[in-house]
Each structure stands twice: as C-alpha cells, then as structure tokens.
Amino acid sequence: MSAASSDDRAESVRLIRDSAAGLAPRTGDLRRIRALRFEDPGFDRAVWKQMCEMGWPGLRLPEEAGGSALGMAEYCAIAEEVGAALAPEPLVSATMAARALAGTPHATAILTGERLILPAWQERPNTLDTRGDTTTAGGTANGRKIFIPQAAGADAFLVSGKDGLALVERDAPGVTLTTERTQDGGNFGTLSLENAPCTPVPGDLTEALEEAALATAASLLGVMDRVFTMTVDYLKTRVQFGKPIGSFQALQHRAADLKIQVSLSRASVESVAAALDNGLTGPARLAAISRAKARASDSGMLVCRQAIQLHGGIGYTDEADPGLFLRKAMVLCNLYGSATLHRTRFATLAVDSDEG
Amino acid sequence: MTAVTPHQPEDLNDLSDEAFRQHIRQWIEANYPPELRNPPKRLHWSENQVWYFKLAEQGWLCPSWPREHGGMGLSAGKQIIMVEEYERHGVARTNDHGILMVGPLLIAHGTQDQRDFFLPKILAGEHIWCQGYSEPNAGSDLASLRTEAVADGDDWIINGSKIWTTLANDANWIFLLVRTDKTAKKQEGITFLLVPMDTPGITVRPIWTIDLHDEFCEVFFENVRVPQKWTVGAVNQGWTMAKALLGHERIYLGSAKLSQYALDRLKTLADRMGVAEDPDFIDRYTRLKLEIADLKSLHATYVDVVRRGEELGPDVSMLKVIQTELFQKITDTMMEVAGENAALLEPMEGNRELNPSGLFLQARPSTIYGGSNEIQRNILAKNVLRLPG
Numbered sequence: 027m028s029a030a031s032s033d034d035r036a037e038s039v040r041l042i043r044d045s046a047a048g049l050a051p052r053t054g055d056l057r058r059i060r061a062l063r064f065e066d067p068g069f070d071r072a073v074w075k076q077m078c079e080m081g082w083p084g085l086r087l088p089e090e091a092g093g094s095a096l097g098m099a100e101y102c103a104i105a106e107e108v109g110a111a112l113a114p115e116p117l118v119s120a121t122m123a124a125r126a127l128a129g130t131p132h133a134t135a136i137l138t139g140e141r142l143i144l145p146a147w148q149e150r151p152n153t154l155d156t157r158g159d160t161t162t163a164g165g166t167a168n169g170r171k172i173f174i175p176q177a178a179g180a181d182a183f184l185v186s187g188k189d190g191l192a193l194v195e196r197d198a199p200g201v202t203l204t205t206e207r208t209q210d211g212g213n214f215g216t217l218s219l220e221n222a223p224c225t226p227v228p229g230d231l232t233e234a235l236e237e238a239a240l241a242t243a244a245s246l247l248g249v250m251d252r253v254f255t256m257t258v259d260y261l262k263t264r265v266q267f268g269k270p271i272g273s274f275q276a277l278q279h280r281a282a283d284l285k286i287q288v289s290l291s292r293a294s295v296e297s298v299a300a301a302l303d304n305g306l307t308g309p310a311r312l313a314a315i316s317r318a319k320a321r322a323s324d325s326g327m328l329v330c331r332q333a334i335q336l337h338g339g340i341g342y343t344d345e346a347d348p349g350l351f352l353r354k355a356m357v358l359c360n361l362y363g364s365a366t367l368h369r370t371r372f373a374t375l376a377v378d379s380d381e382g
Numbered sequence: 383m384t385a386v387t388p389h390q391p392e393d394l395n396d397l398s399d400e401a402f403r404q405h406i407r408q409w410i411e412a413n414y415p416p417e418l419r420n421p422p423k424r425l426h427w428s429e430n431q432v433w434y435f436k437l438a439e440q441g442w443l444c445p446s447w448p449r450e451h452g453g454m455g456l457s458a459g460k461q462i463i464m465v466e467e468y469e470r471h472g473v474a475r476t477n478d479h480g481i482l483m484v485g486p487l488l489i490a491h492g493t494q495d496q497r498d499f500f501l502p503k504i505l506a507g508e509h510i511w512c513q514g515y516s517e518p519n520a521g522s523d524l525a526s527l528r529t530e531a532v533a534d535g536d537d538w539i540i541n542g543s544k545i546w547t548t549l550a551n552d553a554n555w556i557f558l559l560v561r562t563d564k565t566a567k568k569q570e571g572i573t574f575l576l577v578p579m580d581t582p583g584i585t586v587r588p589i590w591t592i593d594l595h596d597e598f599c600e601v602f603f604e605n606v607r608v609p610q611k612w613t614v615g616a617v618n619q620g621w622t623m624a625k626a627l628l629g630h631e632r633i634y635l636g637s638a639k640l641s642q643y644a645l646d647r648l649k650t651l652a653d654r655m656g657v658a659e660d661p662d663f664i665d666r667y668t669r670l671k672l673e674i675a676d677l678k679s680l681h682a683t684y685v686d687v688v689r690r691g692e693e694l695g696p697d698v699s700m701l702k703v704i705q706t707e708l709f710q711k712i713t714d715t716m717m718e719v720a721g722e723n724a725a726l727l728e729p730m731e732g733n734r735e736l737n738p739s740g741l742f743l744q745a746r747p748s749t750i751y752g753g754s755n756e757i758q759r760n761i762l763a764k765n766v767l768r769l770p771g
Contacts, residue, residue, distance in 0.1 A: 064727075151655065151721035173722040207727040209739055214725065266523040276756060327717070331710075334592070334746050338521055338754060339546050342592050342747040349592040352746075356717065356739055357725035366662075366718055 050111035063211025067179030078139030109248030160187030177215020243322035391441030420472035427552035512553035550599035574620035636701020
C-alpha cells in the first residue's frame with residue numbers, strides 16, 4: 027500500500043463500495059438469494075465469474091500477481107457489501123486461497139474465475155490452527171478437513187497440514203467430499219483424503235486466515251447494518267394501537283441500543299482495517315483482528331435477533347427477509363473464530379499497545 | 383379423519399397425589415410413542431393422532447372437563463400433576479385447541495345443542511380445531527380485528543383473513559373472532575363463531591417459519607356462509623369470552639419445561655464440544671441453571687393459586703417473560719458453544735439431541751406469540767404497577 031492521504035483512501039473505499047452495487051446490491055429484493063438457497067452449489071458460478079472480472083478476489087494481491095494491491099480498508103468495504111447483499115458467492119474463502127497462492131498459475135486461475143480453489147484448513151471446531159494432522163508429503167495427501175464453506179462448488183482444494191500446503195483436485199482418486207447444508211442455504215464440506223494425489227505448493231495460510239477473519243467481521247457488519255435499516259423502516263410503518271410502533275418509547279430505546287451496536291461494530295472493523303493498512307504487526311495485529319471479529323460476531327447476532335423480535339410475527343416467517351439475515355449471521359458468527367475464541371486469543375496475546 | 387370410541391374413565395380424584403402421579407407416569411411410559419418424545423418441532427395431526435387416540439380411548443383426553451361431559455373432572459391440583467408428568471416425559475402437544483379452548487368455552491357459554499353436537503366429536507378425535515384470532519393488522523392489538531360477519535337470514539356471511547393460525551392445515555373446524563358491529567367500541571363489536579373448514583370460500587395458506595416448518599397458516603374467508611346457530615354466547619359479546627380463554631395460556635407458557643429441555647441439550651452439546659469442564663462454561667451453565675430453579679419456584683406460587691381454585695392476576699405475565707427470555711438465552715449460549723456447527727441446517731451428526739441451530743430458531747418466536755413480551759411488560763407496568771399513562 028503506498029502512503030496515500032486519508033482523503034484519497036476514503037475516496038478509494040467509496041469507489042470500491044459503489045462498484046459493488048451491481049453484483050452485491052444493498053437494497054432491493056432478495057429473490058436471487060432465495061432462488062440459490064438449499065440447492066447445490068449454493069451460489070451462482072456466473073455471478074462469481076463476474077465478481078472475478080471486477081477483480082474482487084484479487085484486491086489484496088500484488089499487481090505483479092494479477093491483483094490490484096489494495097488495502098484491508100478496500101477489502102473490508104467489499105466484504106461488507108457482500109454481507110449486506112447476502113451474496114452467497116465464496117469471496118472470503120476464495121480470496122484466502124488466492125492470497126496464499128499469489129504468484130502461481132493457480133492464483134491466476136482463481137482470479138479469472140476459471141477455477142474455484144477453496145482452502146481446506148480446519149480439522150476441528152473452534153480453532154484458528156491451519157496445520158492440524160493432515161500429511162501431504164511425497165505428493166500423497168491423508169487427512170480430514172471440515173467446515174469448508176461452499177465446498178459443493180469447488181474444483182480443487184488448497185489443503186494445509188504438517189507438511190505445508192498442497193493442491194488436491196476434487197475428483198482425484200482417494201478424495202471424498204461430503205457436504206452439509208448451512209442455515210444460509212449454502213453448505214459446509216468435509217474433505218476426506220486417503221492417499222489422494224496432491225501437488226505441494228509453497229507458502230502458508232496463516233496471514234490469509236487473519237485477513238479472512240477481519241473480512242468476515244466486515245460481512246457481519248454489512249448484515250447487521252442492512253437488517254437494522256430494514257427494522258427502523260418497519261418501526262416507522264407498522265401501525266398497531268393506532269400509531270406506528272416506532273412511537274412507543276420501549277421500542278425507540280431498543281432501536282437506539284441497536285444503533286449503538288452497529289456503530290461500535292463499524293468503528294471496530296474500520297479502525298482495525300486502517301491499523302493493518304498502516305502496518306500494524308505482531309501480537310498487536312492479531313489482537314486488533316480479534317477485537318473486531320469478537321465485536322462483529324456478538325453484535326451481528328444481537329442485531330439480527332432483535333430485528334426478528336421488532337418485526338413481530340412476520341419476522342419469524344421465512345417469507346419475510348429479516349430471517350435471511352439472522353441465518354447468515356448464524357453462519358458467519360463462528361466462522362474464522364467465534365467471539366469467545368477471539369476474546370480468549372486477545373487475552374492470551376497480552377499486548378500492551380492500544381489493543382492491550 | 384378416523385375417530386375412536388372414547389372411554390369414560392374411572393374417577394381418579396380419590397387417589398392420593400402421589401398415587402395419582404405414579405399411575406399417570408406408568409401409563410405414559412407404557413403408552414407414549416418413544417419416537418415422539420421431545421420433538422424438535424410442533425407435530426402435525428398425521429404425526430400426533432396416534433397419541434390423541436390413545437388418550438381418547440383411555441378417557442384421559444380432557445382432564446379439565448367435567449365428567450358428565452366426558453372429561454376426567456380432575457381437581458386443579460391433579461391437572462397440574464398430569465401436566466408435570468407429560469413435561470417430565472417429553473410428551474408432545476397434540477392438536478389440542480378443541481380440548482383446551484372449544485370444550486371449556488362451550489361448557490361455560492354454549493347451548494345444549496352445541497355441547498351435544500361438538501363435545502363428543504372432540505372426545506372422539508373427529509373434530510380437530512384451530513383458532514382464528516390474529517389478523518395481519520391485528521396482532522398485539524388484537525381487538526382491532528376486521529374480519530367481519532354480516533347477518534343474512536339464518537346465516538352469517540364472513541369476509542376477511544386470519545393469520546398465525548396454528549395447524550390450520552390439520553383442522554376441520556375453526557373458532558373465530560369476527561367483527562359484527564363496526565360502530566361499537568372496538569372490544570364491543572366482536573362475536574365468537576364456530577366454522578367448518580370445508581365451507582366454500584375458505585382457503586388455507588401455510589406460512590413457512592424461519593425454522594422451515596409449516597406450523598402456522600393464513601386463513602382467508604371470501605363470502606363464507608355459516609349458520610348462525612354456531613354463534614357462541616351472545617352477538618357482540620365474543621371479546622370477554624376470548625380473553626378468559628387466553629388467561630390460562632400464560633401459566634402454560636411460563637412453565638420451565640422448554641428452558642429445562644434446552645439446558646439439558648446445552649449440557650449434551652458442551653460435553654460433545656469438550657468444554658463442559660471449562661470454568662467459563664461451568665459459570666454460564668450454572669447461572670442458567672439457577673435461573674431455571676428460581677423460575678420454577680416462582681411458577682410454583684402461581685400453580686398454588688390455581689390449585690386453590692383462585693383466579694390468576696395480571697402479574698402472571700411475569701412467568702411468560704422470564705421463561706421465554708431464559709429459553710432464548712440458553713439457546714444463544716448453545717450457538718456460542720457449538721462453534722462452526724451453529725451454522726448447520728440439520729442436527730449435528732444426525733443426532734437430534736445435538737441441534738443447536740434448530741433450538742435457537744425454535745426459541746425465537748416464544749417472545750412474540752401468546753402476547754409478545756412487550757405486551758406482557760405493558761400489562762405488568764399498567765395493570766400490576768399501575769404506572770401512569
């Protein structure tokens with residue numbers, strides 16, 4: 027990131043946000059999202075290709091690797107819009123793979139949308155450990171990876187393990203992929219590798235995973251921001267006892283409390299993204315990311331739960347939209363670390379900067 | 383619909399409470415279908431009728447009805463024991479609107495003809511009832527309902543729609559609140575009607591809920607013609623009767639059963655996730671457990687009121703607020719403990735006991751239905767604390 031003035035950065039973020047409106051609209055109906063739910067692969071490959079053409083998975087990659095070398099502020103802005111749109115395309119996980127594979131032809135294949143390579147890093151719940159017990163030495167992979175978002179649409183997996191990273195083709199012998207549906211209509215894959223052929227690649231996923239955690243916090247921010255806006259609109263229009271329900275003080279106070287949570291989440295995510303772009307490193311960097319993800323996970327769930335309550339009976343139906351936001355939050359809140367995990371990590375890092 | 387021949391039971395009031403409890407418990411354990419214990423969702427008639435018919439044959443379908451009407455004629459205290467034993471065993475609700483609402487309503491306010499016609503059909507499982515109260519624009523403000531009935535000769539002509547009608551897709555009869563006088567104060571122009579669901583002009587549309595279940599429906603009425611003889615009580619006097627019927631709902635919704643079930647599942651989940659021994663979890667779990675214990679103590683004081691045969695006051699609203707918010711808090715905790723599994727649509731590992739996201743979603747409407755918690759707090763503020771405004 028070159029040292030640009032803060033005005034330039036704000037303009038850059040605004041432009042990137044505006045550019046998202048076509049593919050990840052923050053307003054309008056959610057017909058596209060509903061149509062893709064609970065059907066494999068859980069997203070639209072053609073839309074994913076368009077997102078690639080817009081350069082989204084390459085935002086964080088250097089220009090010589092086919093990316094646009096933008097900062098976390100820009101990446102979080104896009105991730106927020108994708109969250110607000112409830113877009114099911116796997117931007118964050120594909121970006122994670124592209125980031126780790128930067129400079130290789132595999133990354134180019136991801137960036138063009140030609141191949142979807144998704145990271146398969148996790149072996150147990152509630153962890154940020156990308157190593158696990160999987161082995162890939164000698165071009166043969168053995169192990170089991172879980173919670174791979176949108177795995178049903180992957181062409182190949184970037185598998186981490188004791189021996190570093192390796193690529194595994196989805197239809198290679200010894201590869202078994204099973205998927206379970208998730209509340210948002212997508213899927214989580216479980217990848218079992220038994221003497222599966224693999225291609226070792228250099229690098230590791232640690233840094234890419236940290237960025238994925240912060241981008242997911244940004245997506246949660248988009249989710250809560252939009253459902254909160256919908257809820258405030260509803261409070262202004264729904265009439266009971268002869269007046270808009272938003273005129274009742276109990277509900278006004280609740281809306282005000284939710285506004286506070288959305289504002290805290292935005293401040294947290296955006297300030298952490300800016301700190302990363304300004305070169306924050308070491309334990310303070312990890313602590314900052316944990317602060318943002320813990321906040322966004324807790325506030326995201328709170329705002330979505332209250333959106334249902336404030337919509338009353340209609341909020342509890344599947345045909346009304348608030349439920350779609352709650353279900354997205356249910357998926358994102360614990361992905362790349364739950365609030366509890368991130369608070370625990372924050373405490374363990376014992377940093378004495380602002381993040382301490 | 384198939385029906386059974388009900389059996390007039392022996393009078394169990396003479397048993398001691400403990401002997402009665404054992405008697406009920408043994409019979410439930412011997413007769414309740416094990417696969418229906420603690421179902422994750424409200425069961426449809428196709429699923430629960432086997433139990434409805436078992437109860438009907440035993441003569442235990444209607445514990446509160448007087449014996450001369452085919453009920454068990456149980457004292458309030460023994461009815462409570464029966465509910466406790468059902469809850470203990472995880473017995474699912476049946477399509478019970480006829481048992482809990484229509485029967486008591488007709489026994490109190492119906493004509494002899496109405497009782498003779500309807501009560502045996504409820505006891506036999508021939509009539510399955512649903513409740514048409516709420517409307518799209520009359521939710522918390524129920525008295526503003528607009529579905530109207532206009533007299534035409536010996537008939538009523540009904541137009542309008544009802545919403546949140548539980549299991550309307552199973553029912554063959556509906557009891558309705560309709561507006562019969564548009565000029566009166568809103569509570570004073572409402573009449574109680576009984577309507578067969580197969581009357582021309584009625585359509586039912588299931589509403590899929592957030593947990594992807596069709597427990598609720600919307601029911602539309604377009605020039606629906608029904609005989610006036612199925613009016614319950616006097617014309618324009620429906621509101622008082624309807625409110626009286628809702629009274630018992632709050633003590634039912636205030637039972638700690640759901641919270642206790644969810645807490646047990648939280649423990650199962652924590653064991654599976656390997657965090658049950660973490661000090662942080664132990665503190666959170668114990669906090670919830672103590673809240674349940676205190677809720678049970680408070681609930682017991684209301685049960686005593688019922689047992690003494692006294693009326694419940696408006697302060698019973700507290701129970702519903704405490705229980706439903708506790709239920710939600712427990713399932714919120716489950717979502718945190720479950721980690722990435724919280725995202726799954728189906729129970730973990732195909733095990734119904736490990737279903738954090740399912741229970742979490744199931745807990746959402748509890749603070750909305752049965753009079754939202756906002757309405758319950760209004761009742762507490764206005765009718766109990768007598769705050770101004």
